Amino acid sequence: MENIIMISGKVKYSITLDPTTWIFDDRRLDLTTYFIKEKEADNSLEEYTKAVSKHWDREIMEGAVFPPTLKTEKKFEKEKVLTGTFGMLFKPFLMNSEPEADASILLIQTKNGEIELPFKEAVDLILKFSDNGKPITADGPVHIYYGDGSNQDDPIKNVTGFFVK
Numbered sequence: 001m002e003n004i005i006m007i008s009g010k011v012k013y014s015i016t017l018d019p020t021t022w023i024f025d026d027r028r029l030d031l032t033t034y035f036i037k038e039k040e041a042d043n044s045l046e047e048y049t050k051a052v053s054k055h056w057d058r059e060i061m062e063g064a065v066f067p068p069t070l071k072t073e074k075k076f077e078k079e080k081v082l083t084g085t086f087g088m089l090f091k092p093f094l095m096n097s098e099p100e101a102d103a104s105i106l107l108i109q110t111k112n113g114e115i116e117l118p119f120k121e122a123v124d125l126i127l128k129f130s131d132n133g134k135p136i137t138a139d140g141p142v143h144i145y146y147g148d149g150s151n152q153d154d155p156i157k158n159v160t161g162f163f164v165k
Helices: 019-024 044-061 069-083 090-095
Strands: 005-009 016-017 086-089 105-110 112-117 126-131 141-147 159-164
Touching: 016 090, 019 086, 019 126, 086 090
Parallel strands: 005 159
Antiparallel strands: 005 016, 086 126, 105 112, 105 159, 126 141
16 A cells, blocks of 8 residues: 555545556656657657558568567567666646646645645656666655656655645
């Protein structure tokens, strides 16, 4: 139960988060490169079109069987999951809780007290849940980074919950 984090307060739905399951989520972010690379505009339709086109080209060129390169890519992805440092955007979870229209503050509850953030900044938070392939246990279950990465060297630790005010 110590790995469970709640989003509560001025929300329509209280949400329970279990960061130990996020390793299987395709929305995870590779934090070793996330703050380094320039942020590109998310154009999901264009990305989808490129992915489908690449797959179609591969099938035309190599047939529908899995070539050794595809098997190698899958193996690389599995190894990356086992050794990578990952995080998740907080925004989808916060928005799924359907905060009330007058919500203006997010309290990050930690074992050492509460940290107050304006709601506009809270939607950009990143929750780190994995460090070198291992769940964060000692001072976790998540570490919180601001969206701009300004606290990369000193993330918010020992998070126990979120309260929307």
